[in-house]
Amino acid sequence: MSTPPTVAWPLRRSDGLPVVMGVVNVTPDSFSDGGQWFEPSAAIEHGRELMSQGADIVDVGGESTRPGAERPSVAEERRRVLPVVTALAAAGAVVSVDTMRAEVAADALAAGAAIVNDVSGGMADPEMAGMVAEAGVPFVAMHWRGHSADMQSRAVYGDVVGEVVAELSRRADELVAAGIAADRIVLDPGFGFAKLTGHNWSLLRGLDRLLALDHPILVGTSRKTFLGRIGVPAGGQPRPPLDRDPATAATSMHAARLGAWGVRVHHIPSTLDAMRVARAIQEAQ
Ligand SMILES: Nc1nc2ncc(COP(=O)(O)O)nc2c(=O)[nH]1
Numbered sequence: 001m002s003t004p005p006t007v008a009w010p011l012r013r014s015d016g017l018p019v020v021m022g023v024v025n026v027t028p029d030s031f032s033d034g035g036q037w038f039e040p041s042a043a044i045e046h047g048r049e050l051m052s053q054g055a056d057i058v059d060v061g062g063e064s065t066r067p068g069a070e071r072p073s074v075a076e077e078r079r080r081v082l083p084v085v086t087a088l089a090a091a092g093a094v095v096s097v098d099t100m101r102a103e104v105a106a107d108a109l110a111a112g113a114a115i116v117n118d119v120s121g122g123m124a125d126p127e128m129a130g131m132v133a134e135a136g137v138p139f140v141a142m143h144w145r146g147h148s149a150d151m152q153s154r155a156v157y158g159d160v161v162g163e164v165v166a167e168l169s170r171r172a173d174e175l176v177a178a179g180i181a182a183d184r185i186v187l188d189p190g191f192g193f194a195k196l197t198g199h200n201w202s203l204l205r206g207l208d209r210l211l212a213l214d215h216p217i218l219v220g221t222s223r224k225t226f227l228g229r230i231g232v233p234a235g236g237q238p239r240p241p242l243d244r245d246p247a248t249a250a251t252s253m254h255a256a257r258l259g260a261w262g263v264r265v266h267h268i269p270s271t272l273d274a275m276r277v278a279r280a281i282q283e284a285q
Pocket residue numbers: 023025030031032033061065066098117118119140142188190191218219220221222264
């Protein structure tokens with residue numbers, strides 16, 4: 001493997017706000033923006049736009065993880081993400097590759113990605129942890145209880161915050177044991193992954209308990225279904241994903257107030273402004 005670009009780590013914003021990871025889904029069927037950026041040229045253009053709007057990282061993914069999604073082949077996932085990773089890295093972006101497959105991650109690192117973002121935290125592919133360890137790059141490990149096909153059947157918790165904290169902590173230990181440097185691991189509670197609506201709200205309320213973990217925390221609530229249920233009568237249809245950016249921004253404000261390391265969002269300006277408001281209030285006399 002060629003040496004992937006190094007990103008100054010831990011990555012921090014000069015304004016002290018949480019790092020902003022912008023989302024570029026090169027998929028035909030992601031729940032949040034399915035199909036909008038499926039063409040490489042559109043995805044590259046969108047990634048550039050996110051950079052110009054202030055994203056610190058551009059997260060490029062080629063596999064939809066919505067509940068029930070069918071997995072693309074490795075070749076198809078590669079075909080989707082590599083041209084976009086290559087072009088955005090060449091344009092100077094800090095690129096994270098959103099994949100559960102070690103071989104796709106390795107190719108993306110060779111193409112210029114600097115970070116691996118794995119919604120399975122390395123559990124879907126036994127080769128992932130060793131590859132990331134060898135590459136020496138930062139690794140985002142999300143809380144995961146199985147593939148999208150049936151993950152909601154695993155959304156059963158006594159104390160969801162306590163269990164997510166414990167499972168993430170255990171996973172981080174396993175990743176360190178596999179050779180990944182502890183200070184290269186970011187943890188993510190996995191909003192919407194094996195979580196029902198109430199679980200997501202509990203995780204936001206209990207964010208301070210997640211922040212007590214010895215790793216930076218990434219908050220990925222953007223456009224998730226539980227936000228679409230805000231203001232909708234019980235049993236009603238959630239509002240469409242593109243209408244969920246104001247609610248997403250409110251969760252970004254919460255993340256900023258509590259001191260999360262980063263937020264993963266589709267719409268940059270609204271989240272940046274919400275976090276700036278939080279900071280201005282905190283700093284007011
Ligand atoms: N680290 C991380 N990665 C993710 N990748 C995809 C999605 C879901 O799909 P989207 O790309 O449409 O948001 N959510 C997350 C998340 O919450 N955290």
